[in-house]
Amino acid sequence: MELIFFCSLIALVIIGYAMHNNFLNILKEKYPAIWSSLGSPTLFANTTPRNSLAVQKYIFKKDYKTLDDKKFISFCDSLRMLGIFYLCYFIAGIIFFLVLSIHNK
16 A cells, blocks of 8 residues: 555656646746746756745746636646645645554554
8 A cells, every 4th residue: 555655656746747847848938027037947957945936826826827828727727736636645645654653553
C-alpha cells in the first residue's frame, strides 16, 4: 500500500512539474506582461519564494480567467485542480501514515 501511494505521489509530482513548466512557457510566450509581473518565473532557475507565491496566487485566485483564451483558461483550470488534488492527496497520505504508525505500536 505504501509503495502504491509513494509511486502515485511521484507520478503526480512529475505531471505537476510538466504542466507547470508548460504554464510558465505559455505565459512567457503569449502573455509576457503577466509573466513579467509574476517575477519572470521559470521552473528552476529563477525561482524565489516571492515569484513562486505570486504564481500560486495567480493560479489559485483564478486571475487567468480575465484572459480571452479559452484553451489556456481550461489548461489553467486543470493545473489548479491538479494542485488541489495533490495537496489533498499529500495530506491524506500524512494522516494515513500517522494512523498506521499509531496502530502498529
